[in-house]
Amino acid sequence: MISRQSAIQIIQDTVKPTTEIDTVGLFESYGRTLAENIISDIDIPPFNRVTMDGYAVVSSDGPGLYSVIEDIPAGKFPTSVVEPGSVSKVMTGAPLPDGADAVIQVEKTGGFVNVGQSAQINEKIRKGQNISSTGEDVNKGDLVIKSGAYIRSAEISVLASMGYDPVKCYRNPSVAILATGDELVAPSQKPGPGQIRNSNGYSMFAQTYSLMLDPISLGVGQDNENDLRDKIERGATHDFLLVSGGVSAGDRDFVPGILRDVGYDLLFHKVNIKPGKPITFGVSNNGRYVFGVPGNPVSSMVAFELFIKPAIRWFSRAPVADSLELEATLLNEFKRKNASREEFRPALIKWENGRFTAELIQYHGSGHFAAMTKANGIVRVDPEVDYLAKDQKVTGKLFSEFYLPIDKA
């Protein structure tokens, strides 16, 4: 049985970052990985830009009454030169007229008057005030964002300003999700004797969706070989196939055999962690990947955070970590009898008084998924460690979809 670190290494060595590029509209690029260098085709600002509503002046003129020679709203290019003794009315965003070397805000004047009238200037203003110079922020030809960046709102703003609509992004993987087990029924059904509702198919769908992807649900594969084979063959046409259940040692666990038949080379079957030990990872010779995760919901959720999410991000060349690896002060003690595995416990992690605290959630084991609704992350217990004391430092991880509720009041 391999360690978590070895499993992650195998995944890193196996998953090939895509070289395929999509050209997508700017609104659709959010949350994707940029696949081109963003080079500015303009100076920003593109002209000496007025940053306050007021009058463009010759700064040496000082207070007094000055003739207004032009009215320059944003979007209009000035046509008159401001000579000493004259001013032009300017709005925020407008280009500074030639001759002027500063802008006095309207609040420091007698107010706006029409062209041809005289404006009352109340103060002397320093040269360069309330002006953004041409190219002050970005020069034409500058490399502003490197290929490989993750596209957030700030990047969208830059892409829009520099004319990158559409924009080149690395291809996102397609992800198919299959829940297996004869005992599973749909959430809308009432389970009969021996049955439970399918929850993993839904939680893995949500976890994938939280990565800004649109997964495909293959529904529930029953534990008979033909149905499973059919669904797995369909799943194998996707970049990632995520299968829950059917991967432990049971003799009806057909999944590993079918995965091999369909062309996956299975690289590991078990990882020395709790929950989530019987996790399978494989790759096909056409570069498609499969994860098999245990059928219990907490194992499936933790396996997604630890292994599947990084794999999907590597595929699309996105930065891997969006959840913190952090050090927290433990609020309640922890004991365990069997310390052979690395263990992850659901925790509520908070930032308070200048430090992270982690409160372990009451948790009965990997089937106890209701506990996860009280948690926003996990705390790690290292192998061989059977006791964690209250107030000791522990390593935690916030889920990427964590929240820290703060009351409105």
Add this chain to the structure above:
Amino acid sequence: MISRQSAIQIIQDTVKPTTEIDTVGLFESYGRTLAENIISDIDIPPFNRVTMDGYAVVSSDGPGLYSVIEDIPAGKFPTSVVEPGSVSKVMTGAPLPDGADAVIQVEKTGGFVNVGQSAQINEKIRKGQNISSTGEDVNKGDLVIKSGAYIRSAEISVLASMGYDPVKCYRNPSVAILATGDELVAPSQKPGPGQIRNSNGYSMFAQTYSLMLDPISLGVGQDNENDLRDKIERGATHDFLLVSGGVSAGDRDFVPGILRDVGYDLLFHKVNIKPGKPITFGVSNNGRYVFGVPGNPVSSMVAFELFIKPAIRWFSRAPVADSLELEATLLNEFKRKNASREEFRPALIKWENGRFTAELIQYHGSGHFAAMTKANGIVRVDPEVDYLAKDQKVTGKLFSEFYLPIDKA
């Protein structure tokens, strides 16, 4: 001019959390606010559930050869009682047969054999081992998630297990976005003299989208009264109208007047922060809200984080904070001449060596939006403070869409 705290108080006092409820499919409920208590209609596990593949045994029997009387996969209900001297083959997820009080994992036996044959049991196992008892995690009738919870993957898992498909959620607000300014052209166009590309319309769209909402873009409103009035009237049919530009003191800034004409009561116009001072907030008598933000991109982005995001979350009764208010060690000093306003500076915030560090990004002012692509949060400079020393503690905020890049290598 009011403080940020007063502005937030006015927003809190004004925005009414919705009482309208949507009934949506489980896949669509992700990222929404739950509008019903989730009560379990079943025990979880619904039966004494086997947690390992192996044999169901009478624990007092101990090692030896035992007759296999039944084969119980997951999803099948047992029909035979396990008497002392007999065992049943059981798979993970299956119900424990009557008579048995423990499960021995297959690895501690001679392996699986067929019904009628004898199984080799190699170890004595304690009563209750490898069994999850009926109702151990949840009892029928338990309140498992309270109305008002934010729906993440963990909640989706519980909703699926308890049959809440569809599920009741509070209505999400509709959000319309309008960029204003004669100087704006579409990203795909090359700006002429005096023109710039519309970026705020795009970044506010992305910021709204990051809240799992689908905003409506109203495009660009030109600085003439009729076009603006037409677009603002359309925007006023949405719960939130976000207008960028046109809200400062310029005499062509028709926006505040039109907002009033359309029925908005404007509650504030300026907040004592930098960037983002000329921010407008209003409410109509039919309970719709408007924000006007400055036309420069950094102001618009910061105003969204500080004011618009909390307002949208209050509307939909979601937990407000998903980005941290944290204390960080400043990596570079900061000086400013005019310390009258509370200021927010773009920063790269990292968790390293057991503490947050904040590196202020080189930043020329509120038009310098390219700086935001280097940042994952902001650092606050309090009013009256004109100097922050290297290594001193500062207050920061991570953007909700922050990332902490970690190299694959």
